[in-house]
Amino acid sequence: MELNFKEIITGTMVLFAVIDIIGSIPIIISLREKAGHISSGKASIIAAVVMVVFLFIGEEILKLIGINVNEFAVAGAFILFFIALEMILGITLFKEEDTSPDMASIFPLAFPILAGPGSLTTLLSLRAEYHIENIIVAIIVNIIFVFIVLKTSGKLQRLLGKNGIAVIRKVFGVILLAIAVKLFTSNIQELFN
Template identity: 70%
Template structure:
């Protein structure tokens, strides 16, 4: 076992910034208003299962289609970069249609375990030990569950400005992580 507190914290921060559950509170609240109830437990468990499964079989899927982890990590760095730009500048480069129901599908996937999250998990796998990433996923899922359960209270306490500040701060952190991920993996790609 290669548990590393530093790796767990870094991976947790990356996933926290990519999942952006705090920034998704307005979407969660509008879903709750539309359908009356958000299934927090189910959404959290399903998202965790998707993320852990992708951590273990994602690389095999890539090998099946002939892509190495370093190439995927560089592609992931670009996705993280654009997600960070969206968070910092408050613009929308890509927007899914708003989901119709608050079941597992719109919240667990793609809101929590979406393309950005799955890409980040594989990109992290290129740099960190698997057990540290699993701990980071669990930490984030616990936080996601708490946010889903108390989204109304959080919105009232932080207000729109508070949510905006948190989003921008994590955008800057995500941007720095994207640059680091790109630099670490591009060297390995170029030396092949």
């Protein structure tokens, strides 16, 4: 086992930026409103399991299905794009009937918001450079932070108020849209190369 503090810190920072849990607060709040309740623990654990499993067998799974990492990222960019449109335009694209608290904790919260194509693709690129145990520590650190944010999203909602959330939602919707476009353009170029 080779724990390297520098690798852990870098991996944690990269994943933190990609998972963007702070930017997801408006999505979490609106999911909580739709579903009534979201299991913070369940969502965090499922996201962590998805990330760790994908770290070990992600590329093999994609190869088995005949999909490469770039195609996977492009598909993920579409999901993020539609979530961003919901946030910016205040419309609902995802069907309401799937919004039971249990379902909302898994989809779209654990996947694709927390353990989404961005973070899964990032894990594969981190794996090429870093020791696997350092990446796992980085995942755990991020999941602990994610859990804290999920647990306190109700307090954050009261603190920000309806107007504050509406403004943050629109701003982060635009940011999410930009991330989706970046994910799409950088990976679509790879597909055609």
